[in-house]
Amino acid sequence: MILAIASGKGGTGKTTVAANLAVCLPEPVHLLDCDVEEPNCHIFLNPEIKSTERFTLPFPTVDENRCNGCGECSNICQYNAIVSLKSKPLVFPELCHGCGGCSEVCPEEAITEAKREIGTISSGTWRHITFVQGLLDVGQSLSPPLIRAVKQHCGTNGITIIDCPPGTSCPVIAAVTKSDYVVLVSESSPFGLHDLDLAVDTMRKLDLNFGVVINRVSSLDHRVADYCRNAQIPILLEIPDDRKAAEAYSQGLLLVESVPGFRELFERLYNRILSESSQNRKPTPENKRDFEDIA
Amino acid sequence: MKISISSQGSNPDSAVDPRFGRAAQFLIYDTDTASYEVISNSQGQEAAQGAGIKAAETISRCGAQVLITGHCGPKAFSTLKAAGIEVIIGAEGLSVSQAVDKYKSGQFDATNSSDVRGHWK
Numbered sequence: 001m002i003l004a005i006a007s008g009k010g011g012t013g014k015t016t017v018a019a020n021l022a023v024c025l026p027e028p029v030h031l032l033d034c035d036v037e038e039p040n041c042h043i044f045l046n047p048e049i050k051s052t053e054r055f056t057l058p059f060p061t062v063d064e065n066r067c068n069g070c071g072e073c074s075n076i077c078q079y080n081a082i083v084s085l086k087s088k089p090l091v092f093p094e095l096c097h098g099c100g101g102c103s104e105v106c107p108e109e110a111i112t113e114a115k116r117e118i119g120t121i122s123s124g125t126w127r128h129i130t131f132v133q134g135l136l137d138v139g140q141s142l143s144p145p146l147i148r149a150v151k152q153h154c155g156t157n158g159i160t161i162i163d164c165p166p167g168t169s170c171p172v173i174a175a176v177t178k179s180d181y182v183v184l185v186s187e188s189s190p191f192g193l194h195d196l197d198l199a200v201d202t203m204r205k206l207d208l209n210f211g212v213v214i215n216r217v218s219s220l221d222h223r224v225a226d227y228c229r230n231a232q233i234p235i236l237l238e239i240p241d242d243r244k245a246a247e248a249y250s251q252g253l254l255l256v257e258s259v260p261g262f263r264e265l266f267e268r269l270y271n272r273i274l275s276e277s278s279q280n281r282k283p284t285p286e287n288k289r290d291f292e293d294i295a
Numbered sequence: 296m297k298i299s300i301s302s303q304g305s306n307p308d309s310a311v312d313p314r315f316g317r318a319a320q321f322l323i324y325d326t327d328t329a330s331y332e333v334i335s336n337s338q339g340q341e342a343a344q345g346a347g348i349k350a351a352e353t354i355s356r357c358g359a360q361v362l363i364t365g366h367c368g369p370k371a372f373s374t375l376k377a378a379g380i381e382v383i384i385g386a387e388g389l390s391v392s393q394a395v396d397k398y399k400s401g402q403f404d405a406t407n408s409s410d411v412r413g414h415w416k
Contacts, residue, residue, distance in 0.1 A: 074352060080345025083352050085378040092370060095345050 002160045003273065004179035004208075008199030009192050010166035012185045013215035013239070016249060017269075018163040019044040020256045022129050024266040030155035033133035034147045034175040035165045036119060042133060043252045047126035055134070055146050056115035057098035062089040066110035073102035073111060098145060119146045123153065130155065144174035151175075168195075168202040176203070181277040182210035183236060188221040196224060200233065211276050213269065216241040234276050237269040298324045298398065299359035299380075300391045305333045307392035313365025314416055316347030323357055324395050331391075332357075347371025347413070351378060363394045363403070366416075372409035381405045 005018040015033075019041050022031045033039040060073070060082055071084040081096035082089060093116050103111040118140045123132040134150040136143050143165070151174075154160040164175035176182055182203055186196040196212070203210045211234040214224050218241040228235050239245070248258040255262040301318035303310045312318040321334040334357055339350035347367070351374035354362060362380050365387035375382050383403045386394040397403055 071356075078343070080342055080348040083348050083374055083377075085352065085355050085374070090348075090374055090377050092345065092348065095348075095370075 001181065001277065002154055002162065002179040003277075004162040004164055004176040004182045005185060006164040006172060006176055006182055006199060006203075007166055007185045008168060008195030008197075008202075009186070012187045012192060013213070014166070014185050015040050015044070015163055016215070016255065017183060017185050017213055018161050020254055020262070020266050021270060022161050023127070023254055023256055024263060024270060025128075025159055028128050028130070028155070028158040030130045030132065030153065030158070030160040031163070032150050032153060032160060033131075033163045034150050034171075035163055036134035036136045036143050036146050036150065036171075037165060039133040039135055039163075041131070041163050044254055045126045045129065045131060047124040047129070047131040049122045049124040051124070052120055052122045054117045055119045055121055055149055056117050057096070057142065057145055058100060058113040059093040059096040059098060059116055060091055060102050060111045061114045062091065063110045063112070064089070066108045068108055068110075070107065072105045072107065076101045076105050094141075097142060118142060121146075121150055121153075143171045147171055147174040151178075168198045172199075172202065173206070176206065176208060179208065181273060182208050183213055183273065184210055185213045185215055186224050187215050188217060188224040190223075193223050193227055196227070200231065209277060211236040211273070213237045213239065215239045234272075236272045236276065237265060239265065296326045296361070297357065297359045298326065298361040298363060298395060299334075299354040299357065300324065300386070300394055301336075301362075301364040302391050307331055307395075308390050311363065311365060311386045311389050311391060311394050313387040315362070315364040315367050315371050316342075316345075316350045317416075318350065318364070321350075321354055321357075321359075322391050323354075323359060324391075326399075345370065348374045351375045351380070355380060361398070363398060366411045367406070367409050368411055368413040368415060369409040370413060372406075384410050 005014045007014050022029050033041040069086050074083045079095050081092050082102050119136040121134050132153040134146045165171040184199050186192050212228050213236050217238040244259045245255050256266050300322045301312040301315050302322045303312045303319045316339050318336050320336050323332040339346045342349045347370050355378035363383040363386045367384050384406050
């Protein structure tokens with residue numbers, strides 16, 4: 001089973017849920033940190049890294065002697081990474097998504113592919129966890145290909161947990177695609193609800209089965225729980241707003257190993273995910289109420 | 296000779312568009328016939344990225360040898376330079392016809408570098 005931990009809003013506790021859940025699983029688990037702009041699962045697990053490889057993307061290089069300036073390459077490029085002006089083609093590698101379209105359509109076979117490094121993939125182990133993370137180089141902006149490369153390391157059996165980037169744009173789509181179940185981690189605040197609603201819409205568009213974990217729950221704000229009940233989205237777990245949890249987190253400690261009661265919470269979460277994902281229940285759009293009614 | 300001007304409207308009285316890549320449109324002034332032609336910049340406006348590159352390709356394919364605009368970013372400038380197009384910046388606040396007159400009377404100097412970063416506006 002591939003289990004993606006996503007959120008919409010950043011800072012709601014995706015990594016906290018991913019790392020603590022991985023530790024509680026009774027079986028071998030793959031934990032893939034796909035938040036490649038700022039991977040941080042390693043802070044809580046401290047795995048022994050056994051291999052590191054550089055990740056590259058292809059980009060075109062043009063043989064100017066062969067190029068006849070027909071412009072087919074720039075016509076097909078959706079990213080304006082290659083432009084053909086009279087006889088002199090110009091390439092902007094940093095805009096290239098590496099699709100290879102230009103070399104396919106070039107009638108003169110003037111285009112070959114070079115490679116540029118954009119990030120690193122590291123893997124290692126910690127206890128029963130196989131750990132893999134992607135790290136995008138500073139200055140690079142194209143994270144989806146790196147995320148897809150990290151996901152090549154999904155386990156063939158057992159459970160794979162994917163720690164996703166925040167937001168609802170391309171990197172998140174790349175991270176959650178082909179998962180069997182998505183856990184959306186939220187917090188009960190105006191921003192938390194706003195971004196959860198965007199994430200819910202995204203999961204429905206992708207036709208993915210999902211439930212919500214509400215983090216830092218206090219008695220003061222119920223808007224996210226109310227939203228979930230109205231939209232008939234399962235609330236998988238409510239994590240209490242506990243100062244001891246915040247202190248443990250700030251020291252890079254696992255909550256399930258340093259705060260009393262948290263192991264039970266995450267074991268319950270795991271069982272709830274198993275039962276929800278096996279029901280294959282997808283909330284239908286008709287059940288969804290506009291969050292503005294509640295907020 | 297053809298002069299391309301980034302324009303907010305479709306006639307010579309329109310204001311020069313200070314943006315190049317995302318300019319509303321281009322007017323092409325032909326010095327031989329003293330006439331204007333309107334060129335769409337929809338490809339530049341709708342580009343997800345690389346708008347300046349696309350706009351430079353558009354005016355290059357129209358045969359423009361000079362560009363008059365407000366500002367020009369680095370990728371647009373490299374592309375214009377590769378296309379052999381002379382780049383005039385600083386025409387913000389003028390109408391298209393005023394900018395053309397100013398160019399023809401030799402009051403503009405071509406720039407040899409971009410003057411803003413990408414995505415400046």
